[in-house]
Amino acid sequence: MAVTHPEETYTRAQTRDTGAKLNILVVFFLFSLLVPLTIELAGIKLLAYRAVALLLFFPAFIAWCRGQAGPRIFADYAMIGLSAWFIIAMVANHGLGVWQTVGVHTAELLGCYLLGRAFVRTPVQFFKVAKLLVVCFSLLLPFALIEALTAQNVLLQLWSYVGSAFPDVDHEQRLGFDRVQGPFEHPIHFGVYGGALIGLACYVYGYGRGVWGRIWRTGLVALTAFFSLSSGPLAAMTAQFGLIAWDVILRDVKSRWWILAGLVAIWYVVIDILSNRTPIEVMISYFALNAQTGYGRILIFDYGMQNALANPLFGIGFDDWIRPAWLTDSVDMFWIYYAMIAGLPAGFLVLAAYFGMMISVIKRPLTDPKMRQYRMGWIVTMVGLFMAGWMVHFWKVPFVLYCFLLGAAGWFLTYKPDAISDDVKDPQDERKFNYTRFPVRRGRQTESF
Template sequence: MEAERLRVRKDNSLLRKREPIPFTRESNYSTPVRPPDNDELPGEKKGLPWPVLLFLVTLVVPWILPIGPLRLSAYRIVLVVMVLPCLFMWLTGKVGRIRLTDIVVLSFCVWVFLSLIMVNGLSSSIEPSGIMFIETFGSYLLARCYIRGPDDFYNTVRALFLTNLFLFPFSLIEFVLGYNILHDMFSAILPTFNYPPMAARLGLSRVQSVFDHPILFGIFTGSTLALVHLVLGHGDNIARRFTRTAIVGTLAMMSLSGGPIQALAAQVFIIAWDSALKFLKSRWQIFLSLLALATIATEILAKRSLLEIMIATFTFDPLSYWFRRLIWSYGWASVLNHPFFGVGLERWERPDWMPPSIDNIWLYYAVHHGLPAAGLLLLAVAFAIWAACSAKALDSRLCAYRMGFIATLMAFFLTGWTVHYWGAAHCLFLFLMGSGAWMLERKANTGIELKTDTIKRIPSSHQRPSPHRNAFTRRILSETKLQISRKELPVLNPKGKVADLLP
């Protein structure tokens, strides 16, 4: 009895200690493994890396700094400074092994450079291909190197939302009154881009804010809707979650452009489909099957492609629909005439009355740099989505992060058929593409491993496990901050077998 009393007193003293006490081999368990810091509350351990924060801030700074023949925007300067350190980190394996998406994005930049050399010569190709490399691979690599876990991902989304929140009051004034206060404030300090007047729609001004075009404003703000809803909103109360989502959606709709509204619709549909059919593991296989059937049905019954129907649905001006059809017809004819290297910096074949703009990012690169360039960029998006889908060992929070990442890339992919991304929108597109690479590098948290080969027999006088032993074990497990099911909470019963700890 005295020995039992001493043992109970010892167990109670252990329970009062704040530091977790590891299991020993004599207790038939290996030492519990604490999950990595990335499993803590989002943003709890560290803030956003300063290169990422500086890059995101400069995306909404419209200053143009002429340096010799170059016109460098603020975000280009950040990318120029960071591209060599990021390349060093990437090549030396400091940010994990080289991934397939990395190679495809780099191959896209190399092909653009090669196509310009073949069409326009080396001397005319260095500057545009260098800018393309900085804005494309530089933006992608910045996210690839500095967003290394869920905390960084969460803080990145939070910074993007705060950027949208900063733009909101100025955009509302421009939307109602037609006065771009923010652009005038920046232009009073340093040179900015030219601010062409845009025709009003529905009696309201199309918000352009600090971007070159209202479409770019809508893409920049609206592309983060799924991220804000699923990443910032995960575990938050419903009111705050939907308020943030509504702010992002309202900002994008202030552009009064079909492309951004199409991006919003795509993200809302993906979120709704995933939430409504959460119980079905094959919900996305079903979705792809229905999409294929819808594509075939529209081709047969409507005599139009699904892309044409989508363009007609999300277009404010009916004239824009017919103009985009002309762009596709003449643009595709140019691709067939120059399939490998495109037309480079030369004029692509079209009527004299048609402007040079191509409202389709995939067609744009096919026309100017050949089908391989467009195919490589499409493959980069596909591989980034496939890599995120292949990620393992994700809890509910990280699954929500993954769905936000996939929905964002899907929105960029779909909207790209009606919009060309350039400037800050293009950099954000590639940056977000590289922001999910960390998901592939997560390893499963093994928790507690039972050693069944060293189980010791407990004397038969103890017919049941001591309640103090059970409480002590619960204390140890809670210190590890693991969520473990009943089957993963073993304890030794008096007969030396594995029994369940929970009642």
């Protein structure tokens, strides 16, 4: 009989009680992301999701401390370190008067990450998270079409009858459509939120559905997110569809991901040698929706890095950054933002948390084909967010969604098939097709359709 460490797996009794249920705190949090209201809590006006994040911080942190998230991992300490260093840097730059700002930031960054770590712990729970995200966003398509064609944000108008809803911001037309804002504060939020769900829609919510079942579920999300008409989200979706296509076309090639990694490395070296621009600048210019947007992002990267290197320890805080007078003050690049405002240690930690979790999940041996597909869905989604982060900043809803999804992958690192009770059934298993156009292959594992 195999012996497992008590912290590494759930007992069968524990799984029967909790493995098939998605914690109500997670459901509450995910729904709050789509509520475009400003509410009052203890005399302070807060966005709906932010109030929820503040309320859930201590339950999530206590659950993590009690071991409900399993063994501590590198990404946990990177996120804790990022939260702590952000506090230190903000106090160093602005004094103790920033306590409200750093408190909210800690709840959003660390609280939402730990919510995913502690309360998404089984394959069934992960599936339900993916399903909830994909279905809720897909239901926004009719409203997105109305807004894209008429410039009328019906959702915000309806929510305004309930409470203080977000304003319908001014945004230009692109490709003949009005950019869709939906129930968010900005079209970029709409695009990043939906554009990040391609991998989850295809590999997790679409698992066991057959080819066309996956196509229409994934396509519905992509079509809805498209109407944000924002370069960052479109880049994220392009990257995810590229990975899916590579996976499908080379499904019989076991080393296909090593080949792809090698090609990317070769591309990076060749561009770095032959071009007068950095590979990142080249990538940004090609993924931008128009030349002006691409040029602006390149300048943000150049001047942003100059500001970070000039203030390496604590950054510039919330002070204005040095740039040409005509360049926007918005830092539309998540991966350099922390280095700018909180110093190079913060910039290192935000990347360390991402790559720490990504590498750990990729290296985790998984023999169950379904779990390999689930893992592929999460990886594709996170690669999409990585691409988007070079062209937009994650703030508010996109930021907390990123933190939550990063933490929600922790269960892959402790999953063991024999730890899941036979009494707990994945809701997909009852709807699988007995027929598939592809032959069943024995003795090898793939992560393709």
